[in-house]
Amino acid sequence: MPSQTGPSPEEFVHPPADAQPLPPALAREEALGLLRDMVRIRRMEERAIELYSATKIRGFLHLYIGEEAVGVGCMHALAEDEAVVATYREHGHALMRGISARAIMAEMFGKQEGCSRGRGGSMHLFDVSRRFYGGNAIVAGGLPIAVGLALADKLQGRERATVCIFGDGAVAEGEFHESANLAALWHLPVLFFCENNFYAMGTALRRHESQPDLAAKARSYGMPAEAVNGMDVLAVAEAARRSAAFVREGGGPCFLEFQTYRFRAHSMYDPDLYRDKAEVEEWRGHDPIDTFSARLRKAGMLEDADVARIEADAKAEIDDAVAFAEAGTLEPLEHLLVDVTTPAGQEAP
Numbered sequence: 001m002p003s004q005t006g007p008s009p010e011e012f013v014h015p016p017a018d019a020q021p022l023p024p025a026l027a028r029e030e031a032l033g034l035l036r037d038m039v040r041i042r043r044m045e046e047r048a049i050e051l052y053s054a055t056k057i058r059g060f061l062h063l064y065i066g067e068e069a070v071g072v073g074c075m076h077a078l079a080e081d082e083a084v085v086a087t088y089r090e091h092g093h094a095l096m097r098g099i100s101a102r103a104i105m106a107e108m109f110g111k112q113e114g115c116s117r118g119r120g121g122s123m124h125l126f127d128v129s130r131r132f133y134g135g136n137a138i139v140a141g142g143l144p145i146a147v148g149l150a151l152a153d154k155l156q157g158r159e160r161a162t163v164c165i166f167g168d169g170a171v172a173e174g175e176f177h178e179s180a181n182l183a184a185l186w187h188l189p190v191l192f193f194c195e196n197n198f199y200a201m202g203t204a205l206r207r208h209e210s211q212p213d214l215a216a217k218a219r220s221y222g223m224p225a226e227a228v229n230g231m232d233v234l235a236v237a238e239a240a241r242r243s244a245a246f247v248r249e250g251g252g253p254c255f256l257e258f259q260t261y262r263f264r265a266h267s268m269y270d271p272d273l274y275r276d277k278a279e280v281e282e283w284r285g286h287d288p289i290d291t292f293s294a295r296l297r298k299a300g301m302l303e304d305a306d307v308a309r310i311e312a313d314a315k316a317e318i319d320d321a322v323a324f325a326e327a328g329t330l331e332p333l334e335h336l337l338v339d340v341t342t343p344a345g346q347e348a349p
């Protein structure tokens, strides 16, 4: 049953990205870097769709296609040692935090060479050396973890932010409210980055939120909060940089609502029957890669040769990652209980 409760880009609180002039200070290298990263994520996930159909990737697979401007803009705003806690829709964030496409792809294949040794799969990408604390299958499950990481930083006097990424659906969960309350009460350096794609699985925002203005909800906890155009990578990066500086300087937690849209179904299992095709098509017209490319071309910052190079590099990176994952090793059956149960007679670590 197609619902009429989804958003249209016109209801969106922001003018379209392509109507915005480029900031005069934007350096060409920076702009191309943002574009390159959105393309890397998009192409990696398009390949994941093919590999899923070929049953090389199994289990759940949640794609970020359409939402890339959010992950790229946010992750570009962070310092290298700042922690990120994400959701099951996290392939792009993991790539941006420096987990290699090889380690991500091998993890999706369930191979030992994956970043979680093949035990997590697509939803549980994790790398403590990159301070990327997952990948979490539980809606809102990452929020208390982020608050704990930020509390540790505060107690140990480190001036850095912890970022928590979550969807609009998480704002309806108790964990959001408990986390926002403690972060505000204890003045913790947490960036609450909400990816509002207007749906929690098949439930439209207006059907799951008493207050669909999510920034207003966060503000009620006494933290600054604003809505940002999540289809505009520059708007995202600028807001994320500003809020990260505020948090690092001891301003306490901050909440940004990035309004965005997923072009694909919730996961590969979802027949996507709850929204009109026309709504999806309308949003595709605001594709963050296409609109940003058009703006850069108009400003003379992007030419065909740049696009060809970006595409070729992304393809080479993904081809290499897929070959690496193919050549990887599935865990032997006898490892099934390793790190799951403590062998009899041994103390739990």
Ligand SMILES: Cc1ncc(C[n+]2csc(CCOP(=O)(O)OP(=O)(O)O)c2C)c(N)n1
Binding pocket: 089, 137, 138, 139, 140, 166, 167, 168, 169, 170, 171, 195, 197, 199, 200, 201, 266
């Ligand atoms: C605590 C909990 N409840 C329900 C689910 C089932 N579930 C998985 S994804 C999802 C929707 C979450 O939507 P949102 O937070 O908006 O994130 P999005 O998938 O849109 O990125 C639900 C209800 C779950 N994983 N965890």
Ligand SMILES: [Mg+2]
Binding pocket: 167, 168, 169, 195, 196, 197, 198, 199, 200, 201
């Ligand atoms: Mg959502």
